[in-house]
Structure formats: C-alpha cells, structure tokens
Amino acid sequence: MFEIQPMNAERFRQQTRRSTVIIALIFLALAMVLSTSAVALFGEPGGDNLRFNVGGVFVAVLLMAALMRGKFWSQDWMAPAVYGWRLKRSLMSITNIMHQVTAAVEQGDPTAMKLLRFYHLGLSQMHELDGNSSDHSQLTREMDQHKARMEALGIDTQQTQLDPAWLEAMKPLSR
Template structure:
C-alpha cells in the first residue's frame, strides 16, 4: 500500500539531482573499468576492440541494475527518488483504468471516489515536486469539485493511501 508523504519540493529536487549524479558517476566508472578490463583480457594490441568496449558497457549496465535493486534502492540517499518512482507508478496504475474510474465516480461508488481523490492528491504532489505548474489550475478545479462532492456524501477527503483493493474492484467492474 503506497502512502503520500509530505515532502519539501526544493529538498526533493536537490536530493534527486545528487542521487542521479552519484548513479551516473558510478555507472561511468564501472563502464570504463569493465571496458578496460575486457580489452586488457581479451583484446588485441592495436586491433579492433570495439566489441570488448561495448561488452564492458553492457556488463556495467547489468551490474548497475543489480546494484540499484539490491543495494542502492534501500539507501537513505536514494529515498526521494524511490518515493517519486513509487508515486508515479501508483498514479500510472490509476491512469490505466481512468475511464472505468470516472464512470464509477459518476455512478457514486465511494471506493472509486476515494481512489480519484488519492489520484488528485498524488498528481498534485507530483506536479509540485517536479516543479510543473502548467496543469495546476485545471487540476485544482477538478480537485475542488470532487472534494465538495465527497464532503456532501460524507466521505473522508484525506485519502493519502492507495488501497490496492480499490483498483482490483474497479478492474472487476463490468465494462
């Protein structure tokens, strides 16, 4: 279950830039080291060693993927990037069923209304974190209208958790 966490946008951007730079530098060092090692071990002096260089870079990609999953993903310096990835993944899972979600909201389904509220809150935070204010006015109008409808029906508007059961129920709804 994903939960929206309060986060300072400036701090988020600074920390994600730093973690991106660290990952890029580690990848660059790995690619150079593995390419050099491949050419040294298997290459020919003065020969065409392009395939060994490419092989070293490919090996670096595989090593970086393993490092990301097994080591870096759980480090504190990666927390903002991991949070952002999880937020965007959660929003995409809702976007994939948006046509069903809007129909269920129109029909007055309380779980669908909660899901749409989570989507609005998550999307608003994503725009804030990414510094994207281009769609803010439209999003805020939709959020206010939906919030008012939820309040009129007595549904709690504090929907900061994505309950996977809401998505499952929506997917099972007859099309």
C-alpha cells in the same frame, strides 16, 4: 500500500539530483573499468575492440541494475528518488484504469471516489515536486469539484493512502 508523505519540493529536487549524479558517476566508473578490462583481457592491440567495449558497458548496465535493486534502493540518499518513483508508479496504476474509475465515479461508487481523490492528491504532489505548475490550475478545479462531491456524500477526503483493493475493485469493470 503507498502513502503520500509531505515533502519540501526544493529539497526533494536537490536530493534527487544528488542521487542521480552519484548513480551516473558509479555507472561511468564501472563502464570504463569493465570496458578497459575486457579489451585488456580479450582484445587485440590495434585491432577492432568495439565488441569488448560494448560488452563492458552492457555488463556495467546489468551490474548497476543489480546494485540499484539490491544495495542502493534502501539507502537514505536514495529515499527521495525511490519515493518519487513509487508515487509515479502508483499514479500510473490508476491512470491505466482511469476510464473505469471515472465511469464508477459518475455512478457514485465510493471506492472509485476515494481512488480518484488519491489520484488528485498524488498528481498535485507530483506536479509540486517536479516543479510543474503549468497543469496545476486545471487540476485544482477538478480536485475542488470532486472534493465537494465527496463531502456532500459524507466520504472522507483525506485519501493519502492507495489501497490495492481499490484498484482490484475497478478491474472487473474493465473485463
């Protein structure tokens, strides 16, 4: 279950830039070492060693993927980037069924209303964290209208957790 956490946007951007630089530098070092090693071991002096260079980079990509999931993902310095990734994945899971959600909201389905409220809160935070204020005024109007409708129906508007059961409840509508 994903939960929206309060975050300082400037600090979030600073930390994600730092983790991106660290990952990029590690990848560059791995790619250079593996490509150079492949050429030294299997290449021909003065020959066409492009395939060994490309092979070294390919192995570096595979190694980085394994390091990301196995080692780096749980590190403190990666926490903001992981949070941002999880937030965007959660929002995308709702976006993929948005037509079912909006149809169910129009029918007054409380689960769909909670799901849409989480989506609005998560999207608002994502815009804030990414520093994207261009779509914020339109989103704010939609959020306020939906929140007022939820309050009128007595549904809690503090939907900061994405319950996977809400997503499952919307899927039968798409079949």
